Amino acid sequence: xxxxxxxxxxxxxxxxxxxxxxxxxxxxxxxxxxxxxxxxxxxxxxxxxxxxxxxxxxxxxxxxxxxxxxxxxxxxxxxxxxxxxxxxxxxxxxxxxxxxxxxxxxxxxxxxxxxxxxxxxxx
Amino acid sequence: xxxxxxxxxxxxxxxxxxxxxxxxxxxxxxxxxxxxxxxxxxxxxxxxxxxxxxxxxxxxxxxxxxxxxxxxxxxxxxxxxxxxxxxxxxxxxxxxxxxxxxxxxxxxxxxxxxxxxxxxxxxxxxxxxxxxxxxxxxxxxxxxxxxxxxxxxxxxxxxxxxxxxxxxxxxxxxxxxxxxxxxxxxxxxxxxxxxxxxxxxxxxxxxxxxxxxxxxxxxxxxxxxxxxxxxxxxxxxxxxxxxxxxxxxxxxxxxxxxxxxxxxxxxxxxxxxxxxxxxxxxxxxxxxxxxxxxxxxxxxxxxxxxxxxxxxxxxxxxxxxxxxxxxxxxxxxxxxxxxxxxxxxxxxxxxxxxxxxxxxxxxxxxxxxxxxxxxxxxxx
Numbered sequence: 001x002x003x004x005x006x007x008x009x010x011x012x013x014x015x016x017x018x019x020x021x022x023x024x025x026x027x028x029x030x031x032x033x034x035x036x037x038x039x040x041x042x043x044x045x046x047x048x049x050x051x052x053x054x055x056x057x058x059x060x061x062x063x064x065x066x067x068x069x070x071x072x073x074x075x076x077x078x079x080x081x082x083x084x085x086x087x088x089x090x091x092x093x094x095x096x097x098x099x100x101x102x103x104x105x106x107x108x109x110x111x112x113x114x115x116x117x118x119x120x121x122x123x
Numbered sequence: 124x125x126x127x128x129x130x131x132x133x134x135x136x137x138x139x140x141x142x143x144x145x146x147x148x149x150x151x152x153x154x155x156x157x158x159x160x161x162x163x164x165x166x167x168x169x170x171x172x173x174x175x176x177x178x179x180x181x182x183x184x185x186x187x188x189x190x191x192x193x194x195x196x197x198x199x200x201x202x203x204x205x206x207x208x209x210x211x212x213x214x215x216x217x218x219x220x221x222x223x224x225x226x227x228x229x230x231x232x233x234x235x236x237x238x239x240x241x242x243x244x245x246x247x248x249x250x251x252x253x254x255x256x257x258x259x260x261x262x263x264x265x266x267x268x269x270x271x272x273x274x275x276x277x278x279x280x281x282x283x284x285x286x287x288x289x290x291x292x293x294x295x296x297x298x299x300x301x302x303x304x305x306x307x308x309x310x311x312x313x314x315x316x317x318x319x320x321x322x323x324x325x326x327x328x329x330x331x332x333x334x335x336x337x338x339x340x341x342x343x344x345x346x347x348x349x350x351x352x353x354x355x356x357x358x359x360x361x362x363x364x365x366x367x368x369x370x371x372x373x374x375x376x377x378x379x380x381x382x383x384x385x386x387x388x389x390x391x392x393x394x395x396x397x398x399x400x401x402x403x404x405x406x407x408x409x410x411x412x413x414x415x416x417x418x419x420x421x422x423x424x425x426x427x428x429x430x431x432x433x434x435x436x437x438x439x440x441x442x443x444x445x446x447x448x449x450x451x452x453x454x455x456x457x458x459x460x461x462x463x464x465x466x467x468x469x470x471x472x473x474x475x476x477x478x479x480x481x482x483x484x485x486x487x488x489x490x491x492x493x494x495x496x497x498x499x500x501x502x503x
Contacts, residue, residue, distance in 0.1 A: 033426045035450040035459070037481075053481065055430050057140040057452050060360055079428075083393040086164075111381070 003109035005066040006118065010090065016025040016103055017072065020055060022085065024061060025119055030056040033085040038074040038096060045098070047105060052095050054085065067105040070096035083104065124202055136182035137280045138338040141348075145355055152358060153253035159407060168360035169454040172326055173495075176286035177356035177364075178347050185256025186279050186334060191271035197245050200271040201235065204263060206326070206383060206402045208278040208393035209247070215239030217306045217321050219391050221383055222251075222259060227404020228379040229386065229413075230262065232371065236482055242446025244472040248308065248319065250281065250332070250371045270481040280340035285330030285364075286350045287498065293320075293331055296346065300331060305499040322479045325361065327497040346473065366460060369422060369492025374419060375433060376448045376462055384411035385464065389421045391450035409459040418445065419470045422492040423461040423478070425485050430459040431478040436464055438477040438484075444469050455495045462492065 001013045011018040017105035027033065037053040045065035052063040066101050074096045078084060085093035100106070110118060134155045142149065147158035151462045158180065159166060171177055200211035207220035217236040221229045231400035236248040251259045264273045284293055294301040296313045300320050303309060308321035318335040335343055362372070371377045375416050382404065389397070389412070396402065400409055425431055430452050437445035452462030461478075469476060470489060478485040 009443075031160060032164050035430060037429065042218060055452070057169075057363055057454065060430070 001106075002104050002112060004067065004112070004115035004118075005064065005109055007064050007065060009066045011066045011098070011109070013103070013106060016100050017068065018067065018098045018100050019094050020063070020066060020096050020098055022054065022089055023115070024089045027086050027089040030054065030055050030058070030061060030115070033082040036078045036082050036085070036095070038076075038078065041069050041071050041074060043071045044069065049082055054082075058102070061101070063095055065098065067098070068101040070101075071096050073098050075099040124189050133184070136180055136346050137337040138180045138182060138277045141341060141344050142180065142355070147355070147357060150358070153183055155253065157183060158355070158357040160359045161355055163170040163354070165357070165359035165363060166454050168356045169363050170326070172286045172328060172356055172364055173455050174287070176284055176288040176292050176330075176346070176353045177326070177360070178275070178344070178353050179283040179285065179356050179361055180280075180497075181283050182280040182337075182340065183253035184281055185249075185251040185253065185259060186276040186281060187249045187251075187260055188274045188276060189249060189271065191245045193352075197247055197271055200239075200267050201247060201263075201370050201419065202402065204266060204403065206237075206392040206396050206408065207235070208395050209235060211393065212237045212449060213397070214241075215307050215309055217323055218310050219393070220260065221377075221388065223383075223403040223451070224379055224406065225403050226262075227382045227384065229373070229377045230379060231259050232373055233259070234321070234323065243310075253429050254374060255332065261280065275340070276334070279334050280337050281332060281334050282308045282340070282344065282347075283329045283330060284347060284353070285326040287326045287329060289328070292352050298387075303500075304502045304503065306327075308341055314346060316343065316428055320321035322500060325368075325370055325433075326364040327370070327493055327495060328364075328502045329498050363451060363454060366451060366462070367455055367493065367495040368451055368497055368501060369462065369494060371420075372449055372496060381420075381464070382408055382411060382416065384408055385416040385418055395464060415467055417467060418456055418464045419467055420448070420462060421470050422490040422494060423447065423450075423476065423487050423493075424461055424490040425459045425478060427485070427488040428458060429480060429485055431461050431480050431485060432486070433465075435461070436479045437463055438479060439465075439469050444476070453494055460494050465489070492500050
């Protein structure tokens with residue numbers, strides 16, 4: 001199952017673990033990513049809290065936690081290869097894994113069809 | 124950066140259709156709809172310019188002719204507003220200078236070129252920043268003596284061709300541009316179309332700026348982009364290129380509060396002007412020249428990979444000592460880089476400083492500029 005936020009984060013859910021990243025649309029808007037600041041493992045994030053920072057040549061952008069949870073893993077490979085976010089935003093370019101506090105909160109996010117419609121509405 | 128006023132219609136350069144057709148991402152800039160990047164992205168465009176030749180539409184910049192009875196009269200008129208020695212400017216040569224306010228702050232920075240042709244004696248060709256051009260030209264026009272006038276060249280487009288292959292590319296269209304020295308200009312033709320070419324730019328690379336009538340701009344653009352050595356480059360890479368070259372961006376690294384001495388632009392004030400003054404704010408500037416400025420523009424290299432952006436506070440000895448005015452990632456440098464102002468006591472090369480990025484300290488040191496060696500063309 002995958003869900004999307006209006007800020008263009010995705011969360012790919014497996015049980016109560018969610019893998020969070022930014023969508024392909026988000027990476028295309030950011031441009032070439034040159035740096036990622038990831039949170040420490042163990043950090044507890046509220047929904048909408050700043051989870052990471054991604055810097056492109058142009059600008060810095062925050063990545064928000066789509067739902068509340070505790071950080072159980074971060075994608076250390078991004079530190080040496082932040083370009084993976086541009087090349088593979090939805091797979092190899094993931095940022096972190098969250099142990100989701102309450103999976104019912106996922107109902108407040110968009111599914112794939114709703115996100116696709118949302119992208120059409122803003123472009 | 125100036126935000127567009129939604130009540131003001133967005134302006135288009137004569138090349139707008141070319142950018143859109145090429146798939147550029149367009150953004151509002153200084154009232155114009157401008158390409159920030161083309162589909163390949165800023166990193167690729169930046170690297171292409173350093174390796175081959177990049178073509179930039181800078182038609183939004185302000186072009187004008189200052190026209191008087193002879194060079195000495197016209198140059199002396201501009202010298203009352205700028206601290207460069209313009210009277211000594213030789214035919215066919217170009218100088219970088221600044222328009223100064225009464226307190227010695229920088230109203231804008233600009234290029235002034237004296238045409239090479241004897242029949243053009245008394246003319247200076249000016250190029251100013253897009254966001255400042257209305258106030259610049261009004262400022263200049265209001266302060267000219269009788270007999271000298273400012274004629275805007277709004278019918279002209281301006282494109283920059285920059286990079287190590289710029290000279291060989293342009294020579295196929297304008298053969299007499301190959302041996303032009305850095306900071307010179309001449310009237311010539313591009314495939315038979317009248318234009319004015321200067322050997323200068325904003326990337327640290329060898330290259331040219333070509334001023335041409337708007338109605339010929341598309342033809343020039345298409346002929347240059349048809350060359351496989353040339354790719355169009357947007358404002359995003361223009362910014363990373365100029366930052367690596369250590370060049371100031373007006374409104375960020377220099378503004379009405381900064382003097383040319385603080386900005387490290389003393390090289391652009393020739394000795395006669397430094398000694399004799401006679402420009403706005405001369406008292407402040409001569410005092411800063413004698414005593415040293417209290418703050419100075421420096422290059423800054425953060426440790427690690429994290430960029431520090433404009434507005435980042437610079438600390439040393441546990442207190443704020445300055446601020447970053449431009450910062451980002453240098454693709455050729457391969458890491459983050461910045462410039463900013465620090466108290467003079469902390470301006471020495473390799474001085475350790477701390478940048479406060481999102482409330483966290485980031486170690487950095489004062490560094491020499493340019494960050495990437497420039498490759499301007501100077502005749503042996």
